[in-house]
Amino acid sequence: APVQTPSPNACGPADVPSNAPGLNCCPPRATSIVDFVLPPAPTTLRVRQPAHLVDAQFREKFNRAITLMKALPASDPRSFTQQANVHCAYCNGGYAQVGFPNMDLQVHNSWLFYPFHRWYLYFFERILGSLINDPTFALPFWNWDTQAGMRMPAIYTDPNSPLFDRIRDRGHQPPKLLDLNYDGDDTNDLPEQSTIAANLSVMYRQMVTNSRTARLFLGAPYRAGNFPNPGGGSVENIPHGTVHVWTGDRTQPNFENMGNFYSAARDPLFYAHHANIDRMWSVWKTLGGNRQDFTDPDWLNASFIFYDENAQAVRVRIRDSLDTARLGYNYQTVDLPWVNARP
Numbered sequence: 001a002p003v004q005t006p007s008p009n010a011c012g013p014a015d016v017p018s019n020a021p022g023l024n025c026c027p028p029r030a031t032s033i034v035d036f037v038l039p040p041a042p043t044t045l046r047v048r049q050p051a052h053l054v055d056a057q058f059r060e061k062f063n064r065a066i067t068l069m070k071a072l073p074a075s076d077p078r079s080f081t082q083q084a085n086v087h088c089a090y091c092n093g094g095y096a097q098v099g100f101p102n103m104d105l106q107v108h109n110s111w112l113f114y115p116f117h118r119w120y121l122y123f124f125e126r127i128l129g130s131l132i133n134d135p136t137f138a139l140p141f142w143n144w145d146t147q148a149g150m151r152m153p154a155i156y157t158d159p160n161s162p163l164f165d166r167i168r169d170r171g172h173q174p175p176k177l178l179d180l181n182y183d184g185d186d187t188n189d190l191p192e193q194s195t196i197a198a199n200l201s202v203m204y205r206q207m208v209t210n211s212r213t214a215r216l217f218l219g220a221p222y223r224a225g226n227f228p229n230p231g232g233g234s235v236e237n238i239p240h241g242t243v244h245v246w247t248g249d250r251t252q253p254n255f256e257n258m259g260n261f262y263s264a265a266r267d268p269l270f271y272a273h274h275a276n277i278d279r280m281w282s283v284w285k286t287l288g289g290n291r292q293d294f295t296d297p298d299w300l301n302a303s304f305i306f307y308d309e310n311a312q313a314v315r316v317r318i319r320d321s322l323d324t325a326r327l328g329y330n331y332q333t334v335d336l337p338w339v340n341a342r343p
């Protein structure tokens, strides 16, 4: 049977690191939960662009939307605080699986990883769009798989911007080059050209060599009553995990914000990182061979609950997330320099 998320009202204390005490990650109470209904295929799509390529007009609009979201009271499930806490509640044991009160629900390290985060960004993007009254608004993606995107995107690094987060690694501000194989140590860095080449081979290895099947890319099956963390897919581990740790501040006790589940989504850059992860899911399906989604009903029918742009709790199923165009968005087409970077 599929894993099911309980009502937000069943959320309980999360297991956050002992040096981050007193944090309540649970969302406001829901008065009702509705089932998501996939709307008819939209005719125009919201187009997610690379964060390093957006223009001044987009930047202004995005800043305005995030500012409005941050200004909502924490009691509003659409507020930035609550949106960040979604990650904590779903990843640090805030929920038990329906029917298995002693079994933590975990959305990482299994086949739930890609669909959970797709839905998470879907609602985050719709909330931002509704706050600025712009249904075309689309999140930018951190295009770290191409040379020009291998830095913290500039729109996020201006200390006066609402996209800035103070709790990031100071040594990794631009123009520092991102290391997709980051091991927590900067003293063994290679020269820039070698790092770029190494990053492209990481992409080839993780997307092509190590991702020949749904199991290898999307992660291991995780069904109702199973223990959490059966195993993540190739890209979930590297570079998804390495980019989190590279961005987080290594002088914080738990690599906050980006380097720890409970705090990661407090950094606006989290959503750009995950937009690229989400894009990788779409790209993966175009790479041929056996790279196709699972057809297992326990995957297709697994469900999560999010608040939408009207602060309504909505139950979504993985089956409705497989095609981004049906959800009303896609990704700007950009080069995939790693596709031919076979080492």
Ligand code: C2O
Pocket (backbone or CB within 6 Å): 087, 091, 108, 117, 240, 244, 264, 274
């Ligand atoms: Cu929910 Cu990037 O992790």
